[in-house]
Amino acid sequence: MNQAQLPPAMDIDWSTDGIVARRERYYAASQRKFVPFKDPLIIKRGRGQYVWDENDNKYIDLLGMNLCISVGHAHPEVVRAATAQVAELTHCTTMFYHPVPAHYAEELAATMPKGHEWVVHFTNSGAEAIDLALLMARAHTGNIDMLALRSSYHGATFGAQALTGIAGFRHNVPQLGGVTFVAEPNQYRGIYGEGVEPYLAEIKRAIDYSTSGRLAGMIIEPVQGYGGIVPMPKGYIKGAAEKVRAAGGLLIIDEVQSGVARTGDAFWSFESHDVVPDIVVVAKGVGNGIPLGAVIAKRDVAESMADKFLFHTYGANPVACAAGRAVLKVIREEKLQENARKVGGALKARLTELKDRFELVGDVRGEGLMLAIELVKDRQTKEPAPDEALAVFEATRRNGLVASRSGPYRNVIRMCPPLCLSMSDVDDVMDRFVRSFEAV
Structure with missing residues (x-):
């Protein structure tokens, strides 16, 4: 030319x-709808x-x-890592092998609670990761019913919006079935007021009267984001996990908004609740603006999907994973x-x-x-x-x-x-x- x-x-x-x-x-x-300001x-x-x-x-x-x-915007360490990887290889599908995503998976797994074997499946966004977590929980348990909180937000894809309790994010179409919503333990305007036990009791009632009695799991944001920044009170997540696991289900923690050191007291906000999840969903801040999400799961849970093909074209993109590695490094060093x-x-x-x-x-x-x-x-x-x-x-x-x-x-x-x-x-x-x- x-x-x-x-x-x-x-x-x-x-x-x-x-x-x-x-x-x-x-x-x-x-795509024009989500605009916050008048101008x-x-x-x-x-x-x-x-x-x-x-x-x-x-x-x-x-x-x-x-x-x-x-x-931070345009953090030089993240820019440097992503730029160096772009110059060398922009994408490597997971059909082939590349060391950067594998290193990043190891580093993400190292942030999880000790004493468990954690594995990672990379996606492009939090909503994709939520869909995968839902599929994984149902595949592992063999159960269908899921519990979610009424003022929750987990994403706008078909599976994620079915788990989202805010009407403004749910389109007027038949939603994915098998999801029951329970009252969120909002300590300011929750329907049972302050405290934890009434909200845990509702979980038990929901299992007994709105499901088959056997659960695939329950998904919880430790601090609800779009729900209005609603922190889960101490004792709620642990108590919910006990009831859900007694019904055969898994505890899924959505750290898309509350994770990556944001809450200050812990790197992942669930760590402040004396509980170990079965599945953790991460995205947003892990890539510092570069599209990146992941499902981090206990190995035995993830292995339930070993005989089925599930593929995200840009999942484990080496540029995004290079940025993710830099984010972990910056959070630690700074x-x-x-x-x-x-x-x-x-x-x-x-x-x-x-x-x-x-x-x-x-x-x-x-x-x-x-x-x-x-x-x-x-x-x-x-x-x-x-x-x-x-x-x-x-x-x-x-x-x-x-x-x-x-x-x-x-x-x-x-x-x-x-x-x-x-x-x-x-x-x-x-x-x-x-x-x-x-x-x-």
Whole structure:
């Protein structure tokens, strides 16, 4: 091909109108839907815990691009690892062998509880991994029935949305069968109030009256993400595991949002609950923005699928796995788990001060750098305040914050920033929240 035959350069139109128009014209409706702000927020570049829009306005990224950015935007160690692998070999299907994914699988397995043999199946996303975990549990146990929490979110694929309890994520089509939902032990607005035992009792009732009596498993987020940052109280996951295993089922832990050192006290948030899962689903932050997910399972559970073919074309991609290895290295060397604990604790303490200033604030909760503010019309009745939450949320954007709204009532402002958020950012974040609440 001579110079005259070369295709035109791949120019990028960074004009606001051009970006919006192309998205509206060429994105399918299903991909245009998930937009948080009234006016589009266009992200051009990022560094650490900060991002800049197309007009060079700077924001503190309190969302980590939906928790995908764990160690910081454009972290040089992750960039270096991925770039080096791209230059050598961009993809190697699992039909053939490559050392990088195998090393990464070994390193992921090493983060799991000792005394068990763990194996890894790589996927491209968390939703794919949830589908696989569901299939694996049913294949291993020979049972069909699954339990999930009512305000859970596990993904939007056909299998994952069947396990998701929030109506906004469930399409109006026949859902995958065999899933029973039980009340989540929300210590702020749960139907049984505070405590654990009433919620565990409901698990037993669900097994007795809404299933065959034999379970494939139960899936739990240790800290619910889209459900509104709802941490599971101590004793609940362990008690649930006992009841589920007594019915022949497995404990599946969804760490897609709460894992990878985010909660501060542990690398995987289930470690704080004195329980060892049978299957763990990970994604988002493990790749620091590069598509990467995995199912980590006890070997005997995973071996149940040994006689059947299951293939993810880009699963175990060496570039993604090289990035994943770099993420583990950075978290360890930069002590980001400890940073999440300290900075998250300081930020939560400051955010709690909002309750003294604004009657709209009903609850401030979370663990590490996985935090939320729930807005209510009345603190006594806890009536959700979705309209007010939207107004505050829009104001945060004007004040240079990128957060999200979540929860079944869309009245929760969710914060899950990169783990490199610093102590020097805490006062700045607080000031911007105060200005945002004052504007409503």
